[in-house]
Amino acid sequence: MTDHPKRSMLKLAALAAAASALVACGKKDEPAPVAAAPEAAAPAPAKPDPLKVAFFYVGPVGDGGWSFAHDNARKAVEKEFGDRVVTSFVESVPEGADAERVARDLASQGNKLIFGTSFGFMEPMLKAAADLKDVKFEHATGYKTSENLRTYDSRTYEGAYMAGVIAGAMTKTGTLGVVGSVPIPEVVRNINSFTLGAQFFNPKVKTKVVWVNDWHNPPKETEAATALINGGADVLFQNTDSPAVLKTAESMGKRAFGWDSDMTAYGPKAHLGSAIIDWAPYYIKTVGEVLDGKWTTGQSWWGVKEGAIDLVSLAADVPEDARKKLDEVKAGLKAGTYHIWKGPISDNTGKEVLPADAVADDKFLGAITYYVKGVEGKVPGGEQK
Template sequence: MTDQKKRTILKTVALSALTSAVLIGCGKKEEPAPAPAPAPVAEAPKPEPLKIAFAYVGPVGDGGWTFAHDNGRKAMEAEFGDKVKTSFVESVPESADAERVIRDMAQQGNTLIFGTTFGYMEPMLKVAADFKNVKFEHATGYKTADNMRTYDSRTYEGAYMAGVIAGSMTKTNTLGVVGSIPIPEVIRNINSFTLGAQSVNPKIKTKVVWVNSWFDPPKETEAATSLINGGVDVLFQNTDSSAVLQTAEKMGKRAFGWDSDMTAYGPKAHLGSAVINWGPYYKKAVGDALNGTWSTGSVWWGVKEGAIDMVSVAEDVPAEVKAKVDAVKAGLKDGSFHPWTGPIVGQDGKEVLAKDAKADDAFLGGIKFYVKGVEGKVPQ
């Protein structure tokens, strides 16, 4: 290497060292490379809503049994929002059609199914046996399975309160009931209405006409007309339409709404409405399914749980009568009053409940007799 080249290399090295020294002296340093941005965290997929289906025995309409169930469905839907997705089929007969509809609901991916009338019990049991991953809820029945629960409302409490009003307002001491299907639930309501009336008026007699249907406005109208022509001046019903109240309105008599507030159908005839609020139970049942605590069994709710009430009592009902109804309601709520407290005598004069004895749910669930004061025979 020539001396000239050596001097050039030494100068370059020296210049580089000097430059580095100057930079360090000025406080400048080489910046580290920026760290790579973290990968975005994927959001967990939103859980699919619980699919729930309801089978209704009548049309939803704007009054009665099915209307009350649908109001309960809407209240539950409002409670849980997008956690649930509901659907319903209305006017499903208590026949082979019920099994077809309920089976179709299960096949469509509904994992909670409500059947809202007594006649769906056997069809639901059949479908439940084939769809073990689906939870079934049956209204007013008594048979259960591992994946089928029963639920009911103590409608007899509303019937008793209606009776207290009817017994106070009748002028003929003759009351009438339009009955649907002669099962213990309905017979119990007829008797409870009579017992409530007799608690304020021992002279009360009750006549019954059966229509053998839950919803048949023409038959209900015919039955109500027959009762009025037979001397009845206050009507009660265990049917689903407003026909009985409307008939009383047209014929100048008094009557009650049933299952929902029916004031608008007969404002002059209307004495009050014995209503069911299904909302509390539907919220409980769906909550159980969502949080994994659902189990089989039987649930029976009344005034105490907010499921039964007497509403829109007519203005001309005396204050003392309204006070009696309020006292009954308060007693039902705190458990200090039971409508079926002995002595209670059957139609044949034999004691069915001893003095001070209170009917338990087993007794109430098996009533197939009329109490004293109810005329006619229980259909077989």
């Protein structure tokens, strides 16, 4: 091989080496790829303000009865919804103009759902609701509604009837006594239902009534209960809000029932059972509807079927046949197959008010202003049919 070809080959090798070096240098000088910056986390959605819910009661929350039962249900709402709600209450609000002032004051505090729990709050709440369209009002035991006010009630007459079944089995004198609050159809219906229940075991039972014209007045309730016992009644029932009737029966050696809540502790020897109202199912349902934006006006009337009414804490000496009848009534009311107001039913003048086999509808039940057969006297201001 000559020197020329050698030189050519060396030259080519040198050029190849230089090219390789240039390529290597080029790779080293390329900037490294930049990692993408992480996206900023989206801010958490703002937590909605809690729904403010207020209740105002006609009696004190410690009455052991009506207002006590409502306040227990308020506490159940707090437990159910936690920090989604804030509740408050005002107790011992008189029926009338003062109720309207309280309703408006509660609205001014930011409450968007307000429960008024007495019949006499109806007109005041209607007036307040007419001006406060952004507030939802709920009125217990009333019958007037508006676009932002609806009514709700419990079928207390079912509890009264069940108490009557036990009373009819337990009375020795055949005379029962009832302390009545205010003579409105609701209360008259309860007195009559109590008597109808008692007539299952004692068709000849007599019921005496003393009215106190107040919902919560322990001295008057005590006086009325005493008068009934002195008049021969050995089993007492009430449609008033305090445990005074049961306490009086205890002190005078007679028997009685609790009303609205379990009153056993107020007169354990006298206590035959308590006709209770559980408002919690309705209150929880209502608050849930407001939170979900599904609240609408209307009327509700809940009883044993919906878990709102029961007779509890029966005395140990209640006979087995009375217990069985009570179980039968409860099961039938739960299923909708047992009808308390089913004819023939007559008033206490002997006039038929419900013909044989006829079943009273809610309109009929809401307009009872007379006593049924077995109840003595006449409803104050009422008219016999």
